[in-house]
Amino acid sequence: MGIFLRKWRGLTLAGALIALAVAATLIAGCGDEASTRSTFSYAEGSDPTSLDPAQVDETVGGNIARYLFDGLVRYDSETSEVKPAVAESWEANSNATEFTFHLRKGVKFTNGNEVKAGDFVYGWTRALAPGTMSSTATAILQPVVGASDLADGKTDKLAGVEAIDDYTLKVSLDYPMADFISLLGHPAASPVPRDAAENQSVKFAEQPVGNGPYRLKEWKHDEQVVLEKNPDYYGDKAKVDEVTVKIIPNPATAVSELKAGNVDAVRTLPPGQTEALRNDSTVRFFQGPGNKVRLLAFDTTKPPFDNPKVREALAWDVDRDTIANKVLQGQATAADGIVPASIPGHQDNAMPYSFDPEKASQLLAEAGYPGGNGLPAMTLSYPGVGPVADAAQAIQSEFRKIGVQLEIAGLDEGAFRDQMISGGLSLFMVSWLGDAPSIDSFLFPLFESGNIGATDVFQYSNPEVDDLLGRARSATDSGQSINLYNEAERIILKDAPMVPITFGQEAMIYSPRVTKFVHTPLGDIALNEITVSSK
Amino acid sequence: MPPNRFILHRLLQMLVVLIGTITVLFLVIYLMVPGDAAQVALGDHATPEALDTLRHELGLDQPLWNQYGIYLSRLAHLDLGTSYELKRSVGGIILDHLPATIYLTVAALILETVFGIGWGMLLTLRRSRRLRAISVASGAVLLALPVFFLGLVLQYIFASRLGILPISGTGGWNPLNLILPAVTLAAAQTAIIAAVSRSSLSAEMEKSYILAARARGLTRSQAMWRHAFRNSFAPVATLLAIDFGTLLGGAMITEIVFSWPGLGRMTYFAAESRDVPLVVGSVLVLVTIFVIVNTGVDIIYGWLDPRVRAGEGVNG
Numbered sequence: 001m002g003i004f005l006r007k008w009r010g011l012t013l014a015g016a017l018i019a020l021a022v023a024a025t026l027i028a029g030c031g032d033e034a035s036t037r038s039t040f041s042y043a044e045g046s047d048p049t050s051l052d053p054a055q056v057d058e059t060v061g062g063n064i065a066r067y068l069f070d071g072l073v074r075y076d077s078e079t080s081e082v083k084p085a086v087a088e089s090w091e092a093n094s095n096a097t098e099f100t101f102h103l104r105k106g107v108k109f110t111n112g113n114e115v116k117a118g119d120f121v122y123g124w125t126r127a128l129a130p131g132t133m134s135s136t137a138t139a140i141l142q143p144v145v146g147a148s149d150l151a152d153g154k155t156d157k158l159a160g161v162e163a164i165d166d167y168t169l170k171v172s173l174d175y176p177m178a179d180f181i182s183l184l185g186h187p188a189a190s191p192v193p194r195d196a197a198e199n200q201s202v203k204f205a206e207q208p209v210g211n212g213p214y215r216l217k218e219w220k221h222d223e224q225v226v227l228e229k230n231p232d233y234y235g236d237k238a239k240v241d242e243v244t245v246k247i248i249p250n251p252a253t254a255v256s257e258l259k260a261g262n263v264d265a266v267r268t269l270p271p272g273q274t275e276a277l278r279n280d281s282t283v284r285f286f287q288g289p290g291n292k293v294r295l296l297a298f299d300t301t302k303p304p305f306d307n308p309k310v311r312e313a314l315a316w317d318v319d320r321d322t323i324a325n326k327v328l329q330g331q332a333t334a335a336d337g338i339v340p341a342s343i344p345g346h347q348d349n350a351m352p353y354s355f356d357p358e359k360a361s362q363l364l365a366e367a368g369y370p371g372g373n374g375l376p377a378m379t380l381s382y383p384g385v386g387p388v389a390d391a392a393q394a395i396q397s398e399f400r401k402i403g404v405q406l407e408i409a410g411l412d413e414g415a416f417r418d419q420m421i422s423g424g425l426s427l428f429m430v431s432w433l434g435d436a437p438s439i440d441s442f443l444f445p446l447f448e449s450g451n452i453g454a455t456d457v458f459q460y461s462n463p464e465v466d467d468l469l470g471r472a473r474s475a476t477d478s479g480q481s482i483n484l485y486n487e488a489e490r491i492i493l494k495d496a497p498m499v500p501i502t503f504g505q506e507a508m509i510y511s512p513r514v515t516k517f518v519h520t521p522l523g524d525i526a527l528n529e530i531t532v533s534s535k
Numbered sequence: 536m537p538p539n540r541f542i543l544h545r546l547l548q549m550l551v552v553l554i555g556t557i558t559v560l561f562l563v564i565y566l567m568v569p570g571d572a573a574q575v576a577l578g579d580h581a582t583p584e585a586l587d588t589l590r591h592e593l594g595l596d597q598p599l600w601n602q603y604g605i606y607l608s609r610l611a612h613l614d615l616g617t618s619y620e621l622k623r624s625v626g627g628i629i630l631d632h633l634p635a636t637i638y639l640t641v642a643a644l645i646l647e648t649v650f651g652i653g654w655g656m657l658l659t660l661r662r663s664r665r666l667r668a669i670s671v672a673s674g675a676v677l678l679a680l681p682v683f684f685l686g687l688v689l690q691y692i693f694a695s696r697l698g699i700l701p702i703s704g705t706g707g708w709n710p711l712n713l714i715l716p717a718v719t720l721a722a723a724q725t726a727i728i729a730a731v732s733r734s735s736l737s738a739e740m741e742k743s744y745i746l747a748a749r750a751r752g753l754t755r756s757q758a759m760w761r762h763a764f765r766n767s768f769a770p771v772a773t774l775l776a777i778d779f780g781t782l783l784g785g786a787m788i789t790e791i792v793f794s795w796p797g798l799g800r801m802t803y804f805a806a807e808s809r810d811v812p813l814v815v816g817s818v819l820v821l822v823t824i825f826v827i828v829n830t831g832v833d834i835i836y837g838w839l840d841p842r843v844r845a846g847e848g849v850n851g
Binding site: 046049050052055130133135138151152153154203205206220221222223246247248249250252253256257259260262413414 | 577584585588589592620621622623628631632687690691694695698702703704705790791792793794796797800801804807809
């Protein structure tokens, strides 16, 4: 979901309204059958926008789609490492431009058809085709030869993907990228059965046919989505027979429903109640890392931020610990680099700055602005309301102490995004959620100079970083690749086109009847691994 | 004005309002999202070529008048477009949410009518100063209570504490699930209806035909029921008709607190994600219902009460 808009949405929705759920047990009722069926239900704040794997681009639908569809690979629910799924094995050529996947035999879609290489060719082609209106496919499949031509409507074929036979899929990339595999657990890279997707009488987005551990049983818009265990699933079968996602927009209502025993987990907690719920003995509290980083961003082409000394000075004046622990109250941890701690290959303590206002003052003087004198009027902009606004205020008050006067301005998310993309903001706070659990998805889109005008919102360009990122992408040895990424991260931090502030933490509550609650670093509830005790 | 001309007149007025609304909404889309529709649909990673292709498909590269023409012709075919966010037909989405909203609105309206008018009658009949004071105070409280707060309090007392009513959701259209949201939605308006019906009824009770009826030996209560009530009902009915429209679109907060899958909440989230076709579509549907209901009430009153046709209109 490499889209700024989506990230903020999750963020401010949490701050403002939203949240979660209700009870599946009503449906199971009290018949004989019911007693043997296990159920789990959780509350979400909004209806999925779509369950078409090519279209899901927000967290609610994403969580569901990940368990309706299995791609070539999947992510480990604890470590986010890439694991085989429909592909049993794969190999790359020596410069990581060509990948050959060997598919497992006997994997079935829930309509009974076997999943074959051609279903990946079709699924990827369909995801990229303009008519599908996917906002994620181009981000995920962009390296594939011909992906851009297809997305631009110049052709209707995806040149870089080929079914050698029913169980062998060959993928060619435009440029070397060893880490390409780690993108493929995204729903946009799912196999899609052509006859179901092209059926005119039912929309695939409403009644998707997948190959995952669950299949869709019912979707009542703005009320609930019911999933049932896929009995023909090829892998470890889901532990719970039926999962109900209840749509409960108000978080306080969701908490009441949980306490009344009508839902088993609540995804978004009411603002300001995190601590109270953590200490509430009637519910279980979960907190875990998310793959999100919050940044204080500079437009490095605009004065005074075009002066590296000014950026460095401000970087020494961000009190990450206070913001994480006091202001955001445990919804975040202090960032020690750009790449969140939950991402495989994360390096500890990459950050060259600590909180040191004296050093900041000194650097500010060296930059030609002693005590902040001579600095132009500046505004720190941020999207939406809620916790991000509190963090902005904390930064404003620290900066003021070293003489840097700031206005702060909360903008409507859409307006913020438009201004940010068009270069209208020079100092702003923004969150980035990686498309995949990989270092690349945190460094390449944000800091590689080819992304200026799109996701490199800092207008940051450093040939050394470009070179390191390019080499990291093409290195087929994963240890070597991680070293190159780590080195690039350290250089970027020193250049300070932005200052990382916090890594996201997900906080949620669940019922004591849930015996095993699994939440992935990608932000999903691992629906197939949850276990519950019978009531 | 003769009845037929009166009806024609009202219908024409309705048409003008609708066309005005349609035009204003079109300008809002045109001015607010000049070509941005494609960007919203395709996201940040979209290439300029892909954006141009979609803009062309959506007709966004055409001049204003042509786009207005396309828009009108689509509306004429009852095509409200496709939601950016949900990628489904706006008409279908609205039809999905309309039943829940109408169900809740009608329930709230019934509560308002019964309790508001009952309250007003009670105050008219029992001219006790203490009752008056209590009534004014409780009316003020009902009006001042934020809907959000009232909803949560009712939820806490009747659902979480006493456990006699469901907390939220429709429960598959279980009538018990309807009670709390309907009471929450009706509370403030009940106080207003009570005040209006009291003053209208009291004024009617002072008129000479009531005195004459009393002189014939009717009690105050009999006089009210047999004569004053019907004649004092017009302002209350008008208020209820307007309310129907307001409630349809204004149940947003109640729908959020009670996880009610209605139109107001859907429109709120659509606005938040800048889903212009969806917002415009539901505004258009709400305005249309509102205008039709009000015109209907006007016509019915004009038919019942010749004073209205003469131009003393209850709706002004």
